[in-house]
Amino acid sequence: MQDFAYEPVYDGAGCQLTVTILGDRDAPREEMRGDAEGAGFRVLECCSLEEFASGSTGGLGDLVLVDCRSMDAQTLALLSRLDVRAAKSGAQMVVSTIMETLDAVFGCFALSGAQILVDSGRAERVIAIGRVLAQVPNLRLRELSETDRLMLLRLTEQVGRMAQRIEGLSGQIFAGRSADGGAFRFESPTQGFTGHDDNQRVPGRDRVPQLPPPEAIRQLIHQRQLRMNFFDADLFADPAWDILLDLAAARAERQKVSVTSLCIAAGVPATTALRWIGQMVDADLLLRIPDPHDGRRAHIALADKTADSMARYFEAIGLTSDREVTPA
Structure with a gap:
């Protein structure tokens, strides 16, 4: 170079x-x-x-x-x-x-x-x-140089796509933007907020489902990973979703997740995973929680609203807290 x-x-x-x-x-x-x-x-x-x-x-x-x-x-x-x-x-x-x-x-x-x-x-x-x-x-x-120019262009495109995807995901979980129009600043939803127009209320929307058993989420993660046995892994790189799935399983297990473990779960190079984690923390999708036993360490967890949205997603695909898990 x-x-x-x-x-x-x-x-x-x-x-x-x-x-x-x-x-x-x-x-x-x-x-x-x-x-x-x-x-x-x-x-x-x-x-x-x-x-x-x-x-x-x-x-x-x-x-x-x-x-x-x-x-x-x-x-x-x-x-x-x-x-x-x-x-x-x-x-x-x-x-x-x-x-x-x-x-x-x-x-x-x-x-x-x-x-x-x-x-x-x-x-x-x-x-x-x-x-x-x-x-x-x-x-x-x-x-x-032309090589370095292309490298910077690829980085710009990657960061742009990352920001757009996280902004879109945040917009689905949190209601609206603040008055100053910041890309990652969102107002808290009102008590009656449903995520739909008032004339299109969804039955049962006010009921917050529970996360399914952790074994069910881990099985879903395992099924996603099986794709890499048959196709190029780069085809399925989706670090934001893999991060959310891993943290949802950990929350159901009542386990803490280290940043190293989460980088591995993201399925992309660790530096790239850290960028995703950082932007998702900034967007209030994730929480950075100091280790109570060692203030110099930190764990990552789902924000409560993000966990609720994950539970609603799992319910929508039929993966509920009362479903029995079939061994993979």
Whole structure:
């Protein structure tokens, strides 16, 4: 992949945007440095996590790139502090990690809206930097290879489709939009809301059904997964629905769901699954629940209104709480 080459990027005061680069591995840290400089950022600091924790007293850059593949108490504490500092300063964070440490890393970033990349290569990190640059006004793009241009176009299309699908799903579960017209801001439904016109009330709509037995939901998930034995799995990629099904089964089982488990259930690369989870949390479809035993970790669950809509869906297809489950 050819390098991105941007003119230096500046804030409203005319100062070049800065980047803080943290990572314990020399080669990825230098690669991040080259990508950030190529994108127009001035490097404020580039060091290991330990060096930053023990010696840095300056402010964070406008962008903070972190490479974190091992986890201990000191690292967890540093990541949590970075999250708080970035949220206060408005710094944008891009954090690269691996599946084995995802739960711990995800739990550390509850405030700053960090982009978390899992088992990612350089291309995904460059795209993440590009998403940060997309928020900078009057950005001048000097040179972009045709390969990179197509990559950014695909990302734009993917994010656009993701937002449209989540907005449509949210619109079915929540009533109307708020007065400010935000894409993911919805008013609470009135007590008599049915989701239909007043003259088209649905019998039994006011009764909220229960979720079916978890075994029935798991069987439905298993049947969906069987398709991949006969067709290309990419034909059926539907992470939002797979996330909802997995969380519905977990709710029926009264089980907590870690973000790592949910990424696996989504059936897409973990970085893509995290984007879906983040947007669904922002749309109030899902809840991020701090672990009561470890405040640096978090679980994901269905919002109550989402669970009600899932129960109504299951009832509509004949999968009800009183149905006996036939072994698969």
